Amino acid sequence: KIHRIASIPGDGIGVDVTAEARKVLDRAAERHGFGLEWTEFDWSCERYTRTGSMMPPDGIERLSAFDGILLGAVGFPGVPDHVSLWGLLIPVRRAFAQYVNLRPVRLLPGVESPLAGRTAEELEMVIVRENSEGEYSAIGGRHNAGQPGEFAIQESVFTRVGVERVVRFAFELAGERSGRVCSATKSNGLIHSMPFWDEIFAEVAAGYPDIYSEQCHVDALAARMVQHPERLDVVVGSNLFGDVLSDLAAAVTGGLGLAPSGNVNPPGDHPSMFEAVHGSAPDIAGKGIANPVAQVLAGAMMLEHLGEAEAARAVDRAVSDVLAERSAVTPDLGGSGTTAALGSAIAAALR
Ligand code: NAI
Ligand code: MG
Secondary structure, eight states, X not given: OEEEEEEEEESTHHHHHHHHHHHHHHHHHHHHTOEEEEEXXXXXXXXXXXXXXXXXXXXXXXXXXXXXXXXXXXXXXXXXXXXXXXXXXXXXXXXXXXXXXXXXXXXXXXXXXXXXXXXXXXXXXXXXEEOSSBTOOOOEEEESTTSTTOEEEEOOBOOHHHHHHHHHHHHHXXXXXXXXXXXXXXXXXXXXXXXXXXHHHHHHHHTOTTSEEEEEEHHHHHHHHHHOGGGOSEXXXXXXXXXXXXHHHHHHTTOGGGOEEEEEOTTOSXXXXXXXXXXXXXXXXXXXXXXXXXXXXXXXXXXXXXXXXXXXXXXXXXXXXXXXXXXXXXXXXXXXXXXXXHHHHHHHHOO
């Protein structure tokens, strides 16, 4: 079986870590008897500075022919971040109804959590972020520029269909895990959107009597993630809340260099897109020291999504084995390894 993959390395360290992920995934494919047919696209902020657009006008159409998309990261000093987000990431997420942003969180072997004494079991959780609507909306505007009464308005859009499908996904996932779901809210401050979110959460919860569900204001939830991570398993949140909570979750389990994510279209009628949580890291770009693990694990999530569960587990195991050994780790984990050497060590550890 051959899976057709679109690779979009992007900018900065996105390019380096995607090369390592490809190295590891190709090796896994070889070992597990399937093929990966890669097509690479140079869509990036670098392309934007040359041509004025992140991707060609038929970009979405071209991607639609693939079984999966592996994205590095986009972002380039001098190009405003909203260009890369609205010129590539958000159109792809929305065109392919990738309405779940799945961010598994775990403490890997050989990695120290800044939360002293916490075990891997206590820190194990998954953030289910709504990925297609909510606070990330283009509706609104700037008014009265230069006047004392200058102001900006930013609208959010929450639809019943949009909230229900992501909440349902979280409950289904909880059924396969601990049986616990916590919803992030802020209905005391956001008095229209969040009560609507909470109401739909309660309606969906009623259909899952065996799942323990609760809701928590997002500020308190952030504190709980640091003080009592063992009380969390599946956390579901809106686009903004999920975004913030998943970087926090990555930080409490050892940093952005280790955290993968999937932009998932659950019915599978469009391609899903997998990427590291981190960005293009201009501060370390070009130095060859970015940690490729987040992108390798994003690749493992893609294999799982493509039905290659055994190969996905093998990649996970290889990552754990190499990290536990610690000899090849990059500076963010206290080592002196390079991106390429760590990628090669993981590929070599595959069984
Ligand atoms: P960032 O994630 O690129 O970097 C934050 C910090 O973490 C930096 O100090 C960086 O060196 C470190 N870091 C990140 N990944 C690492 C890795 N694999 N190994 C070692 N250290 C790592 O976030 P930042 O600096 O806020 O954004 C930089 C650019 O990336 C911006 O243009 C931003 O818009 C873009 N970005 C793109 C994303 C995407 O493509 N999905 C997501 C987040 C940011
Ligand atoms: Mg983020």
